[in-house]
Amino acid sequence: MRTLKRAILAFVLTLAVVSASFAGKAPKNIILLIGDGMGIGIIASAKHNVKGGRLAMEDFPVTGFSITTPADHIVTxxxxxxxxxxxxxxxxxxMIARLPNGKDVNSIRYYAQQRGMKTAIVSVKNITDATPAVFLSHADHRSELFNIAAQIPFxxxxxxxxGGLSHFVSGSEGGDVVIRDAAGKxxxxxxxxxxxxxxxxDIKAQGYTFVTTKxxxxxxDADKLFGLFDAGIMNTAPDTPxxxxxxxxxxxxxIINRNNKNGFFIMSEAGCIDSGNHANNHAYALQEMLEFDRTIRACLDFAKKDGETLIVITADHDTGSMGCVDPSEHAISEGRATSAVYGTxxxxxxxxxxxxxxxxSEYFAGAQQNIAIPRRFxxxxxxxLVKLAK
Ligand SMILES: [Zn+2]
Structure with missing residues (x-):
């Protein structure tokens, strides 16, 4: 019955494309890039520290603001x-892809998949962490890491x-996983x-090739690839294996662009800008922001060549209320062109x-609520999405 329901939904979604009310040129592929905790301050700082003095996001013609307030607080x-x-x-x-009344809501990745698009979720944080989890699972609370992990293979x-391999592995005896790198370590x-x-x-039973090393x-060359490269949050130091x-x-x-008839959707998260800003550790936040810039540059190069790809970059929220200021002597000694002041x-x-x-891309200009992003996709x-959730 479930399979039949799914098949009917897939059929309806395919039909919906034909009767699309959207008038402009729709993208075939969508790349959503999330800088966790990426406020304006760390972007300004990255510009003064990046080689060449220009960030990839400066080549994006459309800019706007996302308003991040959740249902029950001011700060999300x-x-x-x-x-x-x-x-x-x-x-x-x-809450993880669930409404305050307890009802589950499907993610834009789910609908992309139902349309026959290939999908991918990437993060340097635990894959069970909130940002990847909302695309792969439902839960009352983000702290239900084992529950979230158990849903992801399906x-x-x-x-x-x-990252986050430990959440997928039994803590009882014999449950350990051995990671062997290229050098045999x-x-x-x-x-x-x-x-x-x-x-x-479960990951293997669902047809994934499971990998743990770079x-x-x-x-x-698998079409379904599941990689967990660290027991917890990934090591992002410059010399990490x-x-x-x-x-x-x-x-x-x-992988998802191979035999790409129906397009693809990917969400990739620079998760540790948030961690750096939480610790008011400018150097760490900056390192993560500069890696995010390399990711954005690579995606932009792809999109320019491809011509049918929309890229949207945003943050889930600001972390630290950080301001980029002239360098203190301390910052100079660490080889940074900027210093940071933190408000929280x-x-x-x-x-x-x-x-x-x-x-x-033109639809992402101006100040909009964060919910406008998937609704536009x-x-x-x-x-x-509002009708579909009823
Ligand atoms: Zn945070």
């Missing part, structure tokens, strides 16, 4: 804001790359699950920027 967390830009609905802080998403990842379940078995990721955000994002695009160690309600490039396909 990543779960409520993620639910907003993945499903098109505001919810309470902490999401249908083609490519999933990130072994790392034992201890599972943290308390239910004895080994979700990696080398295995790069050489894989783990893949970078740019490497994961471009590998994912490489938490998130703020400051509006966050939106940058858009490609077909359909859906409109490109002739879909109305």
């Amino acid at each position: 967390d990543s779960a409520a804001s993620g639910t907003a830009f993945s499903t098109g609905f505001k919810t309470n802080n902490g 999401s249908g998403c083609d490519v999933i790359l990130g 072994e790392t034992v990842v201890k599972g943290s699950r308390d239910d004895g379940k080994n979700v990696v078995d 080398e295995d990721m790069q050489k894989s 783990e893949p970078t955000l740019t490497e994961m994002t471009m590998k994912a695009i490489d 160690g938490g998130h703020s309600a400051n509006w966050v920027p939106v940058f858009a490039y490609g077909p359909g 859906a409109s490109f396909w002739g879909l109305d």
